[in-house]
Amino acid sequence: MKYQLQPQSAVLDNSGLTISAGWAIIYSVDAKGEFLQATYQYLPIGVGLPANAYLDAPKNVKDNQAIIHDGQQWTYPKDLRGTKIYSTETSAEMTMQEVGEIPDGYTDLKPASEFDSWDGKKWQLDKNKQHQYEVNQASVKKNQLLTEATTQISYLQDAVDTEIASEKETQLLAEWKKYRVLVNRIDIELAPNINYPETPQLG
Numbered sequence: 001m002k003y004q005l006q007p008q009s010a011v012l013d014n015s016g017l018t019i020s021a022g023w024a025i026i027y028s029v030d031a032k033g034e035f036l037q038a039t040y041q042y043l044p045i046g047v048g049l050p051a052n053a054y055l056d057a058p059k060n061v062k063d064n065q066a067i068i069h070d071g072q073q074w075t076y077p078k079d080l081r082g083t084k085i086y087s088t089e090t091s092a093e094m095t096m097q098e099v100g101e102i103p104d105g106y107t108d109l110k111p112a113s114e115f116d117s118w119d120g121k122k123w124q125l126d127k128n129k130q131h132q133y134e135v136n137q138a139s140v141k142k143n144q145l146l147t148e149a150t151t152q153i154s155y156l157q158d159a160v161d162t163e164i165a166s167e168k169e170t171q172l173l174a175e176w177k178k179y180r181v182l183v184n185r186i187d188i189e190l191a192p193n194i195n196y197p198e199t200p201q202l203g
Contacts, residue, residue, distance in 0.1 A: 010043040012055070018043040026053040027069075034099070035067035035074075066099045077101075083108055088118035131191070138191035142183060145196070149180040152200075175200035 008022035021044050028036045029052045038057070041050070049055065058067045058074040066079035083096045085106040091114070094106075102108060109123060115130035116123035156173035159165035165173070182197040 012043075012048070016048040018045050018047050021045045024049075024055060025057070026050065026055060027057060028053045029069050033069045033071070035069070068099065080108075084110070086110060091116060091118075091123075134191040135188050138186070138188040138194055141196075142186050142188055145183045146180065148199075149176055149183060152176045153180065172200055 008020075010018050010022035010024040011020035012024075013019045021042070023040050023042055025038055026041050026049055027038050028050070030036055031052070033052075035058055043049075054069060056074070058069075059076070061067055061076050064079055065076045068075045068077060077099050078101055079099050080096045080102065081099065083102075084093055085096055085102055085108050086093055088105055088107055091111045093110075096102070107118070111123040113125065113130075115126050115133065117126040117129065118124075153173065153176045156165065156169055156176060159169050160173055179197055179200055186194060186196070188194070
C-alpha cells in the first residue's frame, strides 16, 4: 500500500512481547491495581508492556464504583471513599479511605444524637444513656454550688465569729446555710427536672 492512513498497531505474542512494532492503547494502574489513565504508546519489536499496564480496556462505571485490575482481569468494586461512616459500637465518625464495602461494625447512617445506640438496623435513642449523662451533669453542678456555698459561709462565719459582721452579713450567713442544705437535698437522679434553689443575694 502506497499510503499508511492509520497509525500502525503493535502486535504482541502470547508471551506479551511485541512481534510487530506499532502503537497501542495501554491502560495503566497504580500499585494497588486501580485504573489511572489510558494512553497511546509506541512499542518496538521485542518489548513488552510497561509495568502495571494492560491492553484490554475496562468498562465505564458509575460514580460509586472503582476500576481495579487484580492481575487477571478488571473488577469493579464499590467505591465509597470520602463517605462518612459511624461505629455501631461507639457512634464515632470516620471517613472511608479504601475501596470496598462499609466494614463490619460501621454504618453510613448518622446517629441523631450522642445518646443513640445501634439496634442492628438503625439508631435508637438510648434513654438510659441520656439520663446518665444528665445525672452526671447535675452531679457536677451540685458540687459546684456546694463549693460556692461553703466558700461564702466560711467568709461570713469568720465575720460573725470575730464580731465584725454587719446585720446584713449575719442575715446572709443564715441564708447561705439554708441554701447549702437545700442544695445538699437535691436528688440528681431527677435530672434534668431539677429546680435549683435561688442563690442568696446581697441586694
